[in-house]
Amino acid sequence: MVSLILISHSPKIVEGIKDMLDEMAKGIPLFVAGGNNAGGLGSDYELIKDAMHKAHSPDGVIILFDLGSSFMTADTVLDEMDDAMKSNFVVSRAPLVEGAIAAAIEISFGANLEDVQATLKEMEMMK
Amino acid sequence: MNVNDTIALMKLIAQDIEANKEYLTQLDTAIGDADHGINLSRGFAAVLKKLDEASFSAPGDVLKATAMTLISTVGGASGPLYGTLFLKMSGELKADEITLPDFCGALEAGIQGVMARGRSAKGEKTMLDVLIPVLDSLKESAQAGLSAKDAFDKAALAAQEGCEYTKTIIATKGRASYLGERSLGHIDPGCMSSCLMIKAAAEFLGGRR
Numbered sequence: 001m002v003s004l005i006l007i008s009h010s011p012k013i014v015e016g017i018k019d020m021l022d023e024m025a026k027g028i029p030l031f032v033a034g035g036n037n038a039g040g041l042g043s044d045y046e047l048i049k050d051a052m053h054k055a056h057s058p059d060g061v062i063i064l065f066d067l068g069s070s071f072m073t074a075d076t077v078l079d080e081m082d083d084a085m086k087s088n089f090v091v092s093r094a095p096l097v098e099g100a101i102a103a104a105i106e107i108s109f110g111a112n113l114e115d116v117q118a119t120l121k122e123m124e125m126m127k
Numbered sequence: 128m129n130v131n132d133t134i135a136l137m138k139l140i141a142q143d144i145e146a147n148k149e150y151l152t153q154l155d156t157a158i159g160d161a162d163h164g165i166n167l168s169r170g171f172a173a174v175l176k177k178l179d180e181a182s183f184s185a186p187g188d189v190l191k192a193t194a195m196t197l198i199s200t201v202g203g204a205s206g207p208l209y210g211t212l213f214l215k216m217s218g219e220l221k222a223d224e225i226t227l228p229d230f231c232g233a234l235e236a237g238i239q240g241v242m243a244r245g246r247s248a249k250g251e252k253t254m255l256d257v258l259i260p261v262l263d264s265l266k267e268s269a270q271a272g273l274s275a276k277d278a279f280d281k282a283a284l285a286a287q288e289g290c291e292y293t294k295t296i297i298a299t300k301g302r303a304s305y306l307g308e309r310s311l312g313h314i315d316p317g318c319m320s321s322c323l324m325i326k327a328a329a330e331f332l333g334g335r336r
C-alpha cells in the first residue's frame with residue numbers, strides 16, 4: 001500500500017485532516033507531522049524525519065504539505081537519504097486538505113503510486 | 128581563521144542573534160509569521176550548547192555542527208535554509224586554516240544550496256539579497272588583495288545595503304509573498320539575520336571578543 005504523510009505548521013491542522021480521513025479511508029498507512037519541537041507552530045525536523053522513515057514503503061510514499069518550511073524540512077530529510085530510498089518518495093504540491101482526501105481514497109482502493117500521483121498532479125497549486 | 132577562531136565567531140553570532148531577537152521578530156511580524164527572532168534564538172542557544180559540549184578539529188566541523196543543530200532546533204524556514212548554508216560551506220572548509228578565497232568558495236557553495244533548498248533567486252526579498260552581494264564584494268576584495276578584515280568591513284556595508292534594498296522590492300518567496308505589494312517598505316528578516324552574521328564576522332576580524 002502507498003503511504004501518505006501530511007506535514008503542517010499546525011498540529012491541529014494535521015490532526016483535523018486525520019479525523020476526516022479516518023471517516024473516509026480508515027486503515028491506510030497515514031503519518032502526520034505538525035508543529036515545531038517547542039510545541040508551537042512551525043516545523044520539527046525530528047518529527048518529520050521520523051514520519052518519513054516510518055512511512056517508507058516499497059509501494060511508495062506521498063508527502064503533502066502546507067507552506068515553506070514544511071516542504072523545506074522534508075526536502076532536507078530527502079537529501080540525507082540514499083537514492084534508492086529517496087526514489088520512493090513523491091512530494092506533491094496539491095492543496096493539503098483536498099489532496100489528502102483524494103490521495104487517501106485512492107490509496108484505500110489499492111491505487112499504486114503512479115495513479116495517486118496522477119490524481120494529485122491535476123490539483124497542484126502554487127506553493 | 129582556525130578552528131578556535133571559528134568557534135569564537137560562532138559564539139559572537141549567537142550572542143548577536145540573541146541581542147536582536149526582538150528586532151528580528153518585529154521585522155517578521157510586519158511581513159511574516161512573527162517567529163524569526165524566536166526561532167533563530169532557540170537555534171543558536173542550542174548551537175552554543177553544542178559548541179561547549181563537542182570538540183572540533185577544523186573550521187568545517189564547527190560549521191557542520193552548527194548546521195545540524197539549526198536544522199533540528201530552529202523550527203521555521205530559517206532552519207533548513209541556514210542549515211543548508213552552513214552545511215554546504217562546511218563541505219568546502221576541510222583545511223585547518225580558512226583563507227579569504229577559501230571562504231568565498233565556501234560561501235558560493237552555501238548560496239547554491241540555499242537557492243536549491245528555497246527554489247529561489249536574487250531579488251525575491253530573501254536572505255539571498257544579502258548573501259549574494261556579500262559574496263560579490265568578498266570576491267572583489269580577494270582579487271584586489273585586501274586583507275580579510277578590510278574585505279569583511281566592505282562586505283558588512285554590502286550586507287547593510289542589501290537589507291535596505293529589500294525595502295524596495297516585493298516578496299515572491301516565503302510567507303511574505305502572500306502580502307504582495309504590501310511587503311514593500313519592509314526589510315526582509317532573513318536578510319537582517321544574515322547581515323548580523325556578516326557584521327559579527329567583520330567585528331571579530333577587527334578584534335572583538
Ligand SMILES: [Mg+2]
Nearest residue numbers: 159160162163
Ligand atoms: Mg517566520
